[in-house]
Amino acid sequence: MIETAFTKYHPVVNFIFFITAIVMTVVIFHPAALAVSLAASVASAVKFSGKKAVKYFFAFPFFVMILSMILNPLFVHKGLTVLFYIGESPVTVEAFAYGACTAMMVGAVIMWSYCYTQIMTSDRFMAVFGKIAPSTSLVFSMILRFLPRARRQAGKIASAQELLFVPPEEVAAEIEAGAANAADEADGQTSREQTKTTKIKKGMRVMSVLTTWALENSIDTADSMRARGYGLAGRTMYRKYRARPADIICGSLILALLAASVWAKASGVWDFYCYPEIEFGGRPVLPACILLAAMYAVPLVIEVWEDIKWTRSLSKI
Amino acid sequence: MDQITVKDLNFTYPGRDRKALENVSMSIGSGEFVCLCGRTGSGKTTLLRSLKPILAPHGERTGSIRLLGKDMDELTDREAAARIGYVMQNPDNQIVTDKVWHELAFGLENIGMDPEAIRVRVAEMATFFGIHNWFGRDTDSLSGGQKQMLNLAAVMAMQPDVLLLDEPTASLDPVAAVDFLSTVSRISREIGTTIIIIEHRLDEVLPRADRVIVMDEGKIYADGMPAEVGLDLIEKEMPMGRAMPAPLRAYAGCLKEAGGDAVAADEAAGKTLKDEAIGDAPLDVAAGRRWLADAMDGEASSSGKDMTSQETGAAKPGREETEIEIKDIWMRYERNSADVLKGLSLTVKKGEILAIVGGNGAGKSTLMNVIAGAARPYRGKVVRGRRPVGALAQNPQLVFTEDTLEEDLKVASGSEEEMQEIVKKLQLEDLLASHPFDLSGGEQQRAALAKVMLAGAEVLLLDEPTKGLDEGYKEIVENMLKEFTAGGGTVIVTTHDVDFCARTAGRCAMLFDGQITGEGPAGRFFRGNAFYTTAANRMSRGITDSLFAEEIIDAVSEKRKEL
Numbered sequence: 001m002i003e004t005a006f007t008k009y010h011p012v013v014n015f016i017f018f019i020t021a022i023v024m025t026v027v028i029f030h031p032a033a034l035a036v037s038l039a040a041s042v043a044s045a046v047k048f049s050g051k052k053a054v055k056y057f058f059a060f061p062f063f064v065m066i067l068s069m070i071l072n073p074l075f076v077h078k079g080l081t082v083l084f085y086i087g088e089s090p091v092t093v094e095a096f097a098y099g100a101c102t103a104m105m106v107g108a109v110i111m112w113s114y115c116y117t118q119i120m121t122s123d124r125f126m127a128v129f130g131k132i133a134p135s136t137s138l139v140f141s142m143i144l145r146f147l148p149r150a151r152r153q154a155g156k157i158a159s160a161q162e163l164l165f166v167p168p169e170e171v172a173a174e175i176e177a178g179a180a181n182a183a184d185e186a187d188g189q190t191s192r193e194q195t196k197t198t199k200i201k202k203g204m205r206v207m208s209v210l211t212t213w214a215l216e217n218s219i220d221t222a223d224s225m226r227a228r229g230y231g232l233a234g235r236t237m238y239r240k241y242r243a244r245p246a247d248i249i250c251g252s253l254i255l256a257l258l259a260a261s262v263w264a265k266a267s268g269v270w271d272f273y274c275y276p277e278i279e280f281g282g283r284p285v286l287p288a289c290i291l292l293a294a295m296y297a298v299p300l301v302i303e304v305w306e307d308i309k310w311t312r313s314l315s316k317i
Numbered sequence: 318m319d320q321i322t323v324k325d326l327n328f329t330y331p332g333r334d335r336k337a338l339e340n341v342s343m344s345i346g347s348g349e350f351v352c353l354c355g356r357t358g359s360g361k362t363t364l365l366r367s368l369k370p371i372l373a374p375h376g377e378r379t380g381s382i383r384l385l386g387k388d389m390d391e392l393t394d395r396e397a398a399a400r401i402g403y404v405m406q407n408p409d410n411q412i413v414t415d416k417v418w419h420e421l422a423f424g425l426e427n428i429g430m431d432p433e434a435i436r437v438r439v440a441e442m443a444t445f446f447g448i449h450n451w452f453g454r455d456t457d458s459l460s461g462g463q464k465q466m467l468n469l470a471a472v473m474a475m476q477p478d479v480l481l482l483d484e485p486t487a488s489l490d491p492v493a494a495v496d497f498l499s500t501v502s503r504i505s506r507e508i509g510t511t512i513i514i515i516e517h518r519l520d521e522v523l524p525r526a527d528r529v530i531v532m533d534e535g536k537i538y539a540d541g542m543p544a545e546v547g548l549d550l551i552e553k554e555m556p557m558g559r560a561m562p563a564p565l566r567a568y569a570g571c572l573k574e575a576g577g578d579a580v581a582a583d584e585a586a587g588k589t590l591k592d593e594a595i596g597d598a599p600l601d602v603a604a605g606r607r608w609l610a611d612a613m614d615g616e617a618s619s620s621g622k623d624m625t626s627q628e629t630g631a632a633k634p635g636r637e638e639t640e641i642e643i644k645d646i647w648m649r650y651e652r653n654s655a656d657v658l659k660g661l662s663l664t665v666k667k668g669e670i671l672a673i674v675g676g677n678g679a680g681k682s683t684l685m686n687v688i689a690g691a692a693r694p695y696r697g698k699v700v701r702g703r704r705p706v707g708a709l710a711q712n713p714q715l716v717f718t719e720d721t722l723e724e725d726l727k728v729a730s731g732s733e734e735e736m737q738e739i740v741k742k743l744q745l746e747d748l749l750a751s752h753p754f755d756l757s758g759g760e761q762q763r764a765a766l767a768k769v770m771l772a773g774a775e776v777l778l779l780d781e782p783t784k785g786l787d788e789g790y791k792e793i794v795e796n797m798l799k800e801f802t803a804g805g806g807t808v809i810v811t812t813h814d815v816d817f818c819a820r821t822a823g824r825c826a827m828l829f830d831g832q833i834t835g836e837g838p839a840g841r842f843f844r845g846n847a848f849y850t851t852a853a854n855r856m857s858r859g860i861t862d863s864l865f866a867e868e869i870i871d872a873v874s875e876k877r878k879e880l
Contacts (some may be wrong), residue, residue: 001709015462118592122416123416123419142414142415145415145456149457156335159691160708160710160712160715161715161718162691163710163778164768164772165707165769165772165774166690166708167704167705168701168704168706205718209717212754216406220410223405224410224411224413226371226398227372227400228424228472229394229427230399230427231429232395232429235427236430236431236432237424237426238436241417246867292633
């Protein structure tokens with residue numbers, strides 16, 4: 001979880017932004033729009049998480065993009081402008097262009113999702129949906145509490161069982177070798193298979209103990225919930241986040257920019273076709289592109305603006 | 318006005334013949350701080366749960382319970398939820414949500430409080446309980462003490478009139494436990510909430526409580542001021558008497574030595590001496606010191622020094638074989654994490670009981686894992702003998718695998734007789750048919766101990782073996798461990814229980830900051846410490862320098878003979 005200028009805005013604003021960004025990236029299939037989205041997503045990720053984001057970019061989406069750029073022209077032979085032939089199959093400019101656009105789209109979506117996971121922690125997510133589905137969001141919260149606990153408990157059970165009786169090391173080695181030999185002679189099983197079955201058996205035992213543990217302890221949890229009045233009529237929902245005027249302004253701005261881009265898309269500004277020949281809609285793209293870029297850049301602008309304000313207030317001290 | 322009135326309450330669990338509660342009557346006034354104690358299985362929890370309607374056990378009930386001026390059945394669910402708070406034993410199981418702030422708000426959401434009002438209440442509670450520093454954290458990342466404090470705060474957020482606590486510190490370490498109990502007593506003093514607490518740490522609770530109720534076999538055995546009840550229990554040699562704070566036990570013992578006759582005679586004459594005795598009875602170390610200094614005329618005696626020579630099970634150096642030798646080990650869990658053990662060296666001798674003491678996070682559990690071979694140090698050497706090792710994890714629940722205790726123990730043991738013997742020694746006969754998870758904390762601890770002993774290891778590693786045990790069972794465990802080592806076994810325990818250490822261990826080693834900072838025969842070790850030692854030792858430091866209440870009693874009576 002990180003704390004930045006953008007997380008100071010209400011989770012609903014954060015959520016609207018990310019959904020808008022991801023949907024618009026997928027919907028507007030146009031090299032300029034995709035390039036803007038990719039650039040903004042990478043820049044935002046770096047602004048939020050610094051070096052970690054750069055590492056992530058080169059570890060995962062970068063490779064997916066390269067793959068897409070190489071594989072599409074190799075396997076798709078549509079398109080009229082042939083560059084060269086590999087054996088019998090033509091490699092076309094159009095397939096290249098399509099591969100490049102898909103690469104940018106996938107890269108941008110992955111990077112926006114990365115930003116999303118950095119900003120939208122479980123409690124911010126719940127703040128968005130708590131009001132719409134309060135009981136579901138409580139269950140969600142309980143699951144989030146349970147999972148890490150169960151994982152840790154499983155580890156503890158396994159080690160506690162193992163340590164109940166630890167034979168001395170040398171003796172243990174002898175026994176194991178002996179047992180394996182005997183098994184070998186008996187039915188040709190290898191010692192590796194032998195340890196595999198014991199491993200599975202051990203795993204099953206841990207799972208069975210873990211299940212008992214979860215059921216037994218959930219009785220306590222249920223008691224604790226009822227003791228604090230769970231199940232009474234008229235449950236309310238505490239909201240940790242309050243909407244400020246800035247949230248409303250920022251949210252409306254995102255929605256207005258979204259509306260403008262949707263209108264641009266609907267009126268054909270963003271028309272773009274790869275096959276059979278690369279073809280643009282014919283209308284000037286620049287104004288629409290600026291509007292779209294403005295939308296993608298909302299968190300960046302907020303971050304930079306905050307930085308400026310911060311240095312200014314520092315200089316006053 | 319009385320907030321809780323119980324009259325002739327009888328209760329029987331379905332399918333049982335014996336009554337869990339028998340003719341229980343009590344009334345508790347507004348703002349009282351009551352400690353409810355008794356041995357395991359005496360009906361404390363049944364009584365406490367009966368006072369919270371939604372948690373009341375099912376079974377056959379007669380008699381009446383009045384809560385908050387109403388009959389229990391007239392109380393609405395909403396009132397019962399908000400006005401009677403209940404904190405249970407296990408800190409983990411009570412937490413419902415994944416965020417600290419959400420947990421605080423949970424109860425208030427349930428009773429349908431306005432979100433704005435919740436905001437204020439949550440802030441107020443977080444500040445009162447010192448939670449504001451970890452308000453935004455995941456509940457999963459908290460320590461046990463913090464978790465239990467959160468549970469208390471989450472209950473108190475509903476502003477209950479009555480707060481019921483069922484062994485809330487049973488799974489906490491001493492520092493966290495004292496912290497928790499002082500917060501409870503702060504609630505009593507500053508908010509005036511009526512409190513009933515079941516607690517084994519009587520040293521900590523009795524000085525703070527207004528009143529103590531002792532239960533025995535489903536009946537109320539005694540009900541009164543802590544000093545009065547305590548003296549009575551010790552005088553009548555009730556098992557609960559041994560659980561009383563050391564200063565009180567020393568005082569009562571001396572009173573008896575000085576002449577039970579005098580008291581008895583005076584009782585006939587009008588009870589004045591006894592009343593006076595109750596007034597003087599010390600419950601905590603400070604009062605104990607004042608009394609003892611008075612009794613010994615403030616004179617520092619040398620008797621303590623004589624005792625160091627006759628250590629309990631003191632090591633006779635030179636002759637013993639070495640069981641385990643640890644040389645300069647360094648250990649960390651992850652490449653970039655901090656070192657947990659930093660150049661630790663330790664020698665364990667064959668046939669001894671070695672206690673490793675130290676605060677939380679000092680590396681005790683890590684050291685145990687290294688000895689058991691579950692963790693490998695990245696530098697240094699561990700030389701283990703050719704004897705099998707058995708380790709018992711701190712949470713006894715982890716070792717059970719079967720559906721009944723009997724099957725579980727059979728899995729571990731070779732022979733039937735061996736099993737019967739250990740079962741008998743640990744008094745587990747009646748529990749054999751139960752599911753291991755259905756046992757209480759102390760019962761589970763004993764059952765787990767039986768399992769590890771049956772597994773046949775000759776070197777035992779026990780992590781907090783006395784956790785959740787009452788005084789009587791502690792003694793049984795102590796004797797078993799002594800017998801085990803007499804038979805050639807070696808025992809290494811980590812513990813926070815100083816009294817257990819002083820009585821049982823031959824040698825103590827203090828672990829601090831990843832190293833052994835001090836070690837020695839238990840008696841000398843504790844006499845050398847000013848804080849980390851028994852209550853009796855703190856009380857008698859510089860006066861008689863005794864380790865146990867019994868030693869103080871002897872010293873005082875000797876002094877009296879001199880006069």
